[in-house]
Amino acid sequence: MSKQHPEEQSFKDEVLGALNNSRSSQEPSNGDSEDQTIQTQQEIGSTMNKENRNNHSRTNETQSTARRRSTISEKTASPEGSANRRKMQRKKEDRIVNRIVLIVVLALLLIGGVLGFSVYRYVTSSLQPLDTSNKETVSVEIPSGSSNKAIGEILEDDDIIKSGMIFNYYTKFNNLTGFQAGNYQFSPSMTLDEISAMLQSGEGSVTSDAKVTIPEGYDVDQIGDALAEATNISKDDFLALMESDAFFEKMNTAYPDLLGSAADAEGVRYRLEGYLFPATYDYYTGNTLEEVVTQMVDKSNAVMSKYYDQIAQKEMTVQEVLTLASLVEKEGSKEDDRKNIAQVFFNRLAIDMPLQSDISILYALGEHKELVTYEDTAVDSPYNLYTNTGYGPGPFNNPSEQAIQAVLAPTANDYYYFVADIQTQEVYFAQTYDQHMQLVEEHVNNTSN
Secondary structure, rough: OOOOOHHHHHHHHHHHHHHHHHHHOOOOOHHHHHHHHHHHHHHHHHHHHHHHHHHHHHHHHHHHHHHHHHHHHHHOHHHHHHHHHHHHHHHHHHHHHHHHHHHHHHHHHHHHHHHHHHHHHHHHHOOOOOOOOOOOOOOOOOOOOOOOHHHHHHHHHOOOOOOOHHHHHHHHHHOOOOOOOEEEEOOOOOOOOHHHHHHHHHHOOEOOOOEEEOOOOOOOOHHHHHHHOOOOOOOHHHHHHHHHHHHHHHHHOOHHHHHHHHHHHOOOOOOOOOOOOOOOOEOOOOHHHHHHHHHHHHHHHHHHHHHHHHHHHHOEEEEHHHHHHHHHHHHHOOOOHHHHHHHHHHHHHHHHOOOOHHHHHHHHHHOOOOOOOHHHHHOOOOOOOOOOOOOOOOOOOOHHHHHHHHHOOOHHHHHOEEEEEOOOOEEEEEEEEHHHHOOOOHHHHHOOO
16 A cells, blocks of 8 residues: 655645535535535645645756765765875975975085085185284204195194194195295295295295105115215114104104004014105204104105005005015016015915015125125024014115015016016016026026027
8 A cells, every 4th residue: 555645644634624614504405515626626636636736846957966965975985086186195295395305405505505615714714814914034954855735734833824734735735836845934824825925936935954764665774874974863862763763753743644563563673664764854953863763754744645545445554564665665666676576475475485585684784785695594593584484573764665566566477486687676476496496597697598
């Protein structure tokens, strides 16, 4: 059975009520009453049909609205809707990230600007005189062979300029070279241009009282003789300083990269052997012995500093390099020969074979002579490289830069022996002992040669 809608039932009741009232107020004839009743019923049915259609139309509209809402909800819950939400979320996150990046970049630019300005002010002030109002002159000694960097450090230490580093870069940038050693009178009111001009011309420098020349390959004992001959420094005082542990520690503190491995060596005769670079030095009467020796060590450091990285790459120490260089210095005179001799030593070291250099025997004996005897090779000393393998305690003399370069860049070969003709200075190399002895017979024992 179909159920009527509440509104539909209410309307029907109202019509029936009106009909009853009409019947009670009028008393029509039977025929008319029946017709009127039929007509009334038809009108009621028509009205009810219209109301039903209206209700059905409203129901359809309600259902249609519900379906549209359901469709919108389904679209919102679809993958496309989720993708749109994620896209909007990413855009929001990107905006946040962009803001953070912008803030970081601005902060870095600010810090960089502050640092750049600070560096600019430091460089600018360093290029100016240290004190324009201070005209008082200071005696400054520039040792022979001093590099621009060393000169800058001396000027800074003596309170003539603000920065030795800036002085070094300034001279390099302006290609200022040819600075002359001497005793100068500088004042803090001088500009870098004025100081550089004086150093180039030598104007105002005091002529040295003596020049001390240390030849390449001289050992400590020979250097002592050279000092005693050219200055008022006694050899005994010099040798005593060479044996002073306190002075060596002072030098090691000042030049740790140069002397660090020398400090670790055992059984050495003089710890500074090999570190007194051969050159010509200016000597002034007022110089102390320590000042004279410090010049030599400083010069050695200036030369060796160019090779510290290369020495580390070869996994060697400065002590080892200078030890081999001191042997190469005496065993050969030509650059090509020295490079081959250096490789012979490396070949022997690789198989733990004694270096068997006569230079080591002469140092162990403390003598300087041309020929080494078989008895000499038996001398009891850690410096005897005929009986001891390896490098020995340390350098046997103070080698030249060329000998140092030969050790750091030897010529590759497979030789284990060499012999030099004393008269011609030619060096002959051999792979085997038999070949070596044949060369010795031809170029050393054969007096007709």
